[in-house]
Amino acid sequence: MVHERPEGEESTMDMGLRDKVVVVTGATANIGRATAVAFAAEGALVVVSGRDAEAGAAVVAEAEASGAAQAVWIAADLRDPEAVSTLAQRVLSELGGIDVLVNNAGGNATFGAFVESDPESWAYDIEINLVATMRMTRAFLPHMVAQKSGRIVNIGSTAGTIGDPFVASYSAAKAGVHGFTKVLASEVGVANVTVNAIAPYATVPTDPDEAMSTGSRSHPEGLFKTMSTDEAQAAMSIFRTGALPRPTARSGEIAAAAVYLASSHAAFVTGEILHVDGGVRLAWSHPEIRAAMANMQGTEMPR
Numbered sequence: 441m442v443h444e445r446p447e448g449e450e451s452t453m454d455m456g457l458r459d460k461v462v463v464v465t466g467a468t469a470n471i472g473r474a475t476a477v478a479f480a481a482e483g484a485l486v487v488v489s490g491r492d493a494e495a496g497a498a499v500v501a502e503a504e505a506s507g508a509a510q511a512v513w514i515a516a517d518l519r520d521p522e523a524v525s526t527l528a529q530r531v532l533s534e535l536g537g538i539d540v541l542v543n544n545a546g547g548n549a550t551f552g553a554f555v556e557s558d559p560e561s562w563a564y565d566i567e568i569n570l571v572a573t574m575r576m577t578r579a580f581l582p583h584m585v586a587q588k589s590g591r592i593v594n595i596g597s598t599a600g601t602i603g604d605p606f607v608a609s610y611s612a613a614k615a616g617v618h619g620f621t622k623v624l625a626s627e628v629g630v631a632n633v634t635v636n637a638i639a640p641y642a643t644v645p646t647d648p649d650e651a652m653s654t655g656s657r658s659h660p661e662g663l664f665k666t667m668s669t670d671e672a673q674a675a676m677s678i679f680r681t682g683a684l685p686r687p688t689a690r691s692g693e694i695a696a697a698a699v700y701l702a703s704s705h706a707a708f709v710t711g712e713i714l715h716v717d718g719g720v721r722l723a724w725s726h727p728e729i730r731a732a733m734a735n736m737q738g739t740e741m742p743r
Contacts, residue, residue: 456704458483459509461538463531465518465576466545468495470645471595473502474691475542475698480508482699487531488513490545518545518572528579538580540591540702543573543617548610562609569613574620581628590633591702594621595694598641598717614639618713625711634710636701641717642688683719 462479466472468490480486480503488499488511496513503511512535516527531538546569550561573594584590599607600614618637625635681687697716700706715721 453705455482455699455702457540457699457702460484460540460702461487461531461535462540462542462702463487463489463527463538463576463580464542464544465489465516465572467499468492470691471640471643471694472542472544473499474645474695475544476511477502477506478692478695478699479540479542479702480504480506480511482703483507483509484540485510485535486512487535489516489527491515491517518576519567521575524572524575524579528576531580532583537587538583539589540593541576541580541584542593542595542698542702543576544595545572546595546597546614548607550609551606553606554608557608565609566613566616569610570616570620573617577624581633584633585628585631588632590628590631591706592624592633592635593698593701594635594637595698596621596637596639596713598639598715598720601639601713601715602721621713622711629710634701634706636706636710636712636714638694638697638701639713639715639717640689640694641682641720643691643694644688645691681720682717683722686718689716689718 457479462476462484464472464476464479464486467476467488472490473495476486476488476499486503486508488496488503490496493513493515496515500511500513514527514530516523518524547565548561548569549564550557577592581590581592584592594617596617597611597614598604599611600616600618603611603615618639621635621637628635694716697714701709701712701714
């Protein structure tokens with residue numbers, strides 16, 4: 441029998457991250473928040489970055505309570521090159537360097553058919569997902585190359601692998617993140633810097649408050665615009681289910697993947713796109729196949 445480890449329960453495996461300097465962007469909610477806390481539980485020195493200072497302070501407190509060697513809040517809007525430069529300068533000068541960069545910040549501005557889309561929304565989606573990832577990486581990469589060690593973990597998406605209808609520019613941007621991950625891994629591997637990405641599908645926070653940071657992509661006044669009724673119905677029409685009974689990942693499961701890819705145990709892993717998606721890319725996602733399999737096994741279809 442397979443038992444799931446409760447989210448938040450500490451691992452007994454030494455991941456080799458104690459006292460490492462870890463920067464997590466978009467760390468005020470959901471995946472980013474869980475990731476910051478997960479690294480804190482490994483005894484890392486965690487830099488929590490985002491746009492919501494109040495939510496950031498809460499994450500810092502949670503990280504400290506979880507065992508961080510130190511937790512620091514640095515506000516930054518990654519669409520602003522100067523803000524990224526300031527963030528990098530502060531980390532390198534005040535903390536003495538960087539060991540792990542988790543490029544988590546992202547989101548999308550609109551939802552709808554591409555034929556009706558506004559080109560300004562394309563630019564926004566590409567800026568916050570792909571350009572921000574490249575900008576942050578460029579700011580810290582010279583230091584990693586010079587010290588001949590480093591871990592970069594980018595948060596991509598299954599949308600970047602298979603494409604999600606009605607979010608064309610977001611899907612394109614995340615595909616760019618995947619491509620950037622592979623190219624960079626081939627360039628900097630000789631300097632002992634690994635570069636990998638995680639591709640989640642649908643992820644929900646364990647704590648409902650995690651999704652309510654102003655400036656998080658889940659907040660109605662944040663990066664996502666509020667959907668109309670028609671848009672919401674369209675969104676549900678493309679919702680995929682995977683091979684497992686549970687349809688969505690927990691934020692801590694994405695965080696655990698990030699910790700692994702940044703750990704000493706993944707020293708020989710680079711250029712990979714790790715899908716944490718419950719099997720949505722499998723044929724099981726077709727409702728008729730799922731119904732037939734459930735009938736054969738005498739189980740009910742997950743709702």
